[in-house]
Amino acid sequence: MKNKGFIRINEELCKGCALCIEVCPKGSIRISKKLNIKGYHPAEYTEKEKSKNRKCTGCSLCAIICPDIAIEVFHG
Amino acid sequence: MKNKGFIRINEELCKGCALCIEVCPKGSIRISKKLNIKGYHPAEYTEKEKSKNRKCTGCSLCAIICPDIAIEVFHG
Amino acid sequence: MTITKTIFSGFGGQGVLVMGYVLATSGMHDDKHVTFLPSYGAEVRGGTANCTVTVSDEPIASPVASFPDFAVLMNTPSLVKFEEGIKAGGIVFLNSDLVELKPKRRDIQVVSIPINSIAERVGNVRSANMVMIGAFIQKTGLVSLKSVIRSVKSIFETKGSKVHKMNTLAIEQGSAFVK
Amino acid sequence: MTITKTIFSGFGGQGVLVMGYVLATSGMHDDKHVTFLPSYGAEVRGGTANCTVTVSDEPIASPVASFPDFAVLMNTPSLVKFEEGIKAGGIVFLNSDLVELKPKRRDIQVVSIPINSIAERVGNVRSANMVMIGAFIQKTGLVSLKSVIRSVKSIFETKGSKVHKMNTLAIEQGSAFVK
Amino acid sequence: MAKQVFKRPEALKENTTHYCPGCGHGIIHRLIAEVIDELGIRDKTVGVPPAGCAVLAYNYIDVDMGEAPHGRAIAVATGIKRTRPDLVVFTYQGDGDIAAIGTAEAIHAASRGERLSVIFVNNGVYGMTGGQMAPTTLLGQTTTTTPGGRLPLRDGFPLDLSQMLAVAGGSVYIERTTVTSPKNIIRTKKAIKKAFQVQMDGLGFALVEILSQCPINWKLSPVAACRWVEEEVVKSYPLGVIKDAREKSN
Amino acid sequence: MAKQVFKRPEALKENTTHYCPGCGHGIIHRLIAEVIDELGIRDKTVGVPPAGCAVLAYNYIDVDMGEAPHGRAIAVATGIKRTRPDLVVFTYQGDGDIAAIGTAEAIHAASRGERLSVIFVNNGVYGMTGGQMAPTTLLGQTTTTTPGGRLPLRDGFPLDLSQMLAVAGGSVYIERTTVTSPKNIIRTKKAIKKAFQVQMDGLGFALVEILSQCPINWKLSPVAACRWVEEEVVKSYPLGVIKDAREKSN
Amino acid sequence: MDRRLMCGSHVIGEAATRAGCRFYAGYPITPQNELPEYMSKRFAKMDDAIFIQAESELAAINMVMGASMAGVRAMTSSSSPGISLKQEGISYIAGMELPAVIVNIMRGGPGLGNIAPSQQDYFQATRGGGHGGYRTIVLAPCSGQEMVTLTMKAFDLADAYRTPVLVLGDGLMGQMMEPVTFPDPIDPAATLPQKDWVLDGAGGRDSRLIASLILDPIDMEQHNWKLAGKYKAICESETRHESYLLDDAVLAVVAFGTAARIAKGAVNRVRKAGLKVGLFRPISLWPFPEKELKALSSTIKHLLVFEMNLGQMVEDVKISVGEQATVDFHGRPGGIISTPHEIAGEITKLIYRYDTG
């Protein structure tokens, strides 16, 4: 599907600040229950890269605000 | 005579800067030929305290600008 | 044993410094010599917080513990960092809810306690450190329970009696777990 | 005499430092050891300017003169200040146009010169210091006239030949007065 | 094939930062790195980090860096830039660094028109030392040295350094932005780029003041901290271009 | 009988000043002394002189005085005033003192609204040390450290500290005057009196910037120096009230 | 009396307040932020006490100068780099003979260094890091309780001699908590003698001047000799030190502050092993207890100086004992806190080297 995107979150870089969640217009990110090695609950992407039903548009807003450059954004 | 004034210049306080001369509307002050102990040619009042023909009005402009408080002004 | 050193370590936010402070204050109430030394890495953010408490019958030379008698470790990185230094025969107190690794050394005693679970049962994860203190005191007998309760009460003085009750309960539960 | 100290003193603006500088440079040209030390009271305004020049056949220890051999005094306050310190047998050069007092000491030689009058005759009061230097050199023989002319020329290099001619004339007139 | 549309800029090293969760410093670092990449100046850029939370900026931004004493970044940068005018020199400074101890250095560099790009990260507190009052702290704001909140009579008023720098004859471009939302972040990046460009064009002193969030010392969640900037902080420090004399000095 | 209508104020000692002929410092000293006399506050005034030509101000103005290191007069005055709010504390500072080395102290005291009266004597050079460039030196002006005249690229632009201080939240009254003519001198005296009054009313920070003549370092006669202030200096430093927030802060 | 568990920085703050300190100006720097923070809270509750967070260390020391001119007991504090910035001000305070208390909670250096405990500013403190050859009294506590007594003493000495007094701690001293007790606070207005030199408005008296400018070299020299006389008096009356197990010792460790504390632990250790070793702890670093150490060296022939730096106090030790005793040095610069074990090792090595065991 065109114009759709997905993101990858590096769990070990993430500090669970939730800013990405706040700005995502599609609600595609949430805080995970697990703890990473630094003791944070990282953000997790709620959609599947391969899924056709992704709401994520690849708008990059999450990545733009991520203070820890934990998010990579892809189109396609 | 009413409204007339005169000034006294303390020669040893004076540094001969000539600011008083510049501001005197009556031209009643000039630089003296003598040197004071500090090596300056002091200002001198050209009029006589007792004279009736004084032009000096006691306006105090000279005293106001004197940086060395070398001038006293009198009325009467 | 006249001089005992304990290290408390965990994430910032786990109340690690409060545990140390409670132990040191309690030692003081028991008329022992005590020192409390926080790690003060404030100029650099992140990482683990830790502190060292010394309780002694004699004046204390160094408040630092190269080889602590006891280590209270609230998370995995703390175990990684401090396991090696613990005195042979010493005791490690682990928060088994969060520490995923197992100590490798065989010459130390390991006390594993599901601190977070107990705390949640008591009513609030935030009292995890009180649970741990309860267990620690029970096991080591380093200071009197009475002094601990007194210390905790005074520390949380402004927080009201509800908090005090919960803290007391948490200490008791921790204590009970290792009894 | 292998080491000679001279003090130059007067109002700021009388070219006192230039006189000292001319003497020191001339000594240098004569291959002597020289030092020139200005009074550097720049942090406080007013008062007299003075400098000390030492001319010597040997390296100079102190550039300061507690007891100068010569004193060139361009105004009354300078005489008041320096008379006492002059070495017995020393020479005082006075600008008689401006110095109203007479030296009290009998053990020093006094050379009085109407510096300002001579300078005005030469064409400019501002060359008063050159008149004095001429007299000073003539009387003391401390440095060669040749070197003095050379020094003065180089100092006023940028001022052109007219100034140089006037300076040379002033030096000659000063010299002639005490010859 | 999936195409990557957002990735770490080249001028940013792959280290995890030491900053607290949600801290604005990380965002600002990335923006600087992106600007350096886009201008293609990594090989002629020199940065001067502050004493402040960003003291370790050199662990992240991958350019030559020379550390300055607290408050003296601009003086150090001046020494570098004057002797090597071909370099692009920027400072990165907190509000304590530039608006307290380094006030004189900032004002005089602006007055001299030093060709520097200053990234001024205003988070209203001394982050690194544990949240004491900064000159920029808001009235009423509680910090570890303003018990009960900042009182004007005791602690003074918030200081608007950028407005003061705008008075200086040599300052060419001054803008105030935030990094609290993607929109604001994009604006901030543009401002940073302009600040670099002003230097490269030899025009004079350029500064971007970024109102940044310090969740840990404000005792707010990162999201709430961003909101607080947008709702409260901007009242004392209005956003926008404070000075743009690029035409004039051209 | 002749009646004396102008005489030395009581708060001025009878010493000859060490200032050069025509220097503005002497006039300003007298004005301060007159204001102290008129307000009747000699017995509760403390002055803080600078390092600068006026370093010996205590030899002339007859009040308690405490000397400050160069540039720190305002900090010293703050220490005095805060612990003894009943006193009237003024500083007397040159442009090098307050606008160069003491910039930060001035700006932060203004921002804190310290209840001080600052007499800022701007003569555009470092008088005491022999006429070097000051931050306030005019463009093109030759000094002992600006051979060939001040060049903006090399030496920077003239600094307008008073305008910057006006930005500060705690500054209440700022005016710029001269002492080049009787009229201006009378205005200056009024300004000084206001600056004292603002402090006595507990309103905040007050400053009078006086453009003063330094004939010796400008290499002008005193009369020409006054003219130069009136014709040239005021172009860069316009006269008048720069800030008056007395109502507001009342 | 009430024992309280407090960190060193808080202890200093409380002790200063009880000693009548009513003005504090400072600027944050680790590892002493707890001190300005404490003062801000403590003074906020008092009517007559002023806390100012200054815009810089420079401003802070000069504010203290002003407060002292106005007659108030005043204090500032910082850590190493910030103390360097205060050097000009300290020189002025010394020159003007003003009392002031300056706290340095030392950290690792040079430069920005780190925030670990260190004793690298000994020279700066004892030789006057500023210009002009003045001296400052330097007191170096080694425990919380001693911080109480020495901080309070610092204010008394500052007033008595009209001179700046430094309290020299390090990150460990500042951060460590120990139980302490405080004496009752004094009321400065009621207790302290009036100062007849303060600036408080020339009411009914001639105007006063406090200045360090002395243009005439003759007067300046006289002033410096006067200061020298004062310094001599201080040297004669104000040396402080602790002797620990020295009576029968063949070797003495010489150490101050944190290092001394650790050294004491080491001495206890080696004593258990039968070695006759004691500790000489200078408490006043300036005036250095030179005579006392000299006297000691007539019987104890071996000294081991232990400092958390590259060797600074060791110079004072050498000057004190001349060739009467061997002087060895062990140093740890940069923030690693030695263990008593390590120092015991050094002691033992020396005992064997000199064969005095």
Next chain:
Amino acid sequence: MDRRLMCGSHVIGEAATRAGCRFYAGYPITPQNELPEYMSKRFAKMDDAIFIQAESELAAINMVMGASMAGVRAMTSSSSPGISLKQEGISYIAGMELPAVIVNIMRGGPGLGNIAPSQQDYFQATRGGGHGGYRTIVLAPCSGQEMVTLTMKAFDLADAYRTPVLVLGDGLMGQMMEPVTFPDPIDPAATLPQKDWVLDGAGGRDSRLIASLILDPIDMEQHNWKLAGKYKAICESETRHESYLLDDAVLAVVAFGTAARIAKGAVNRVRKAGLKVGLFRPISLWPFPEKELKALSSTIKHLLVFEMNLGQMVEDVKISVGEQATVDFHGRPGGIISTPHEIAGEITKLIYRYDTG
């Protein structure tokens, strides 16, 4: 070669320029205003040289820090109070191992003091007035010509050891004019070796860092031991002194800078009277010529230290000679310049006291 009559401050400026100095930042202060003034004029005529009149001494030293990071030979200068303000910066420069030359034309103190020549900053210069236990090389010329050689040497040493070097003069040294000759200027671009650590943009290489922050105590300690190693090497290779008429002497005057010059005059005087007296003049104050003085004291048993202060170098002399020689001190603090006559009197007194005439 061309001899020129120049004041010391101008001499330093010209020598620095000829040594390849291409950056100067400073702030006016008497008695060294002639130096920034000279630099402003000298550099105005050069294309590749930068003069900045900084807004303060603090800014100046930090600008020099930056210029040095960029690889340029850089200098600042001031007089005592201004040098105090530079202490933090000097500590950073030492910590970051940057070359820099700092000139202190000392004046009387403490505080604002006066502008007369003085040697009161010896401790500050030689012990590092800043924090962190670093050291700076300190060179003390005693004549115009030596100002030429030592100023130029200062730049070489600064580069060779990557360390700040102080040139220590006083008001007399700075103001006095003497004839001097200069060597040909070097072209720094052509003559000086490239520095492989400078900040000039990470083109074709990894990015570089110059910093003094070293958070880990282990690394910090290592860095300090590295500095200590460098300091040891400097002590071994870079002591400088002058011996004057010492071969047969029974008493030596020890003095530096202006004091040494006057002492030399005194020695000449008493020699004429038949007294066997010489002069030992430390030229490098740090490293202090300790070994050389120690060696001397095996034959010369009486030393008279003469300083224009209350006694500072005298400590180094005592440390050097231990009890091998008597050490007496004569000091003049505050700007009075002793006469050779006065010092000759002191010498004579001692000769009689020790009965070694």
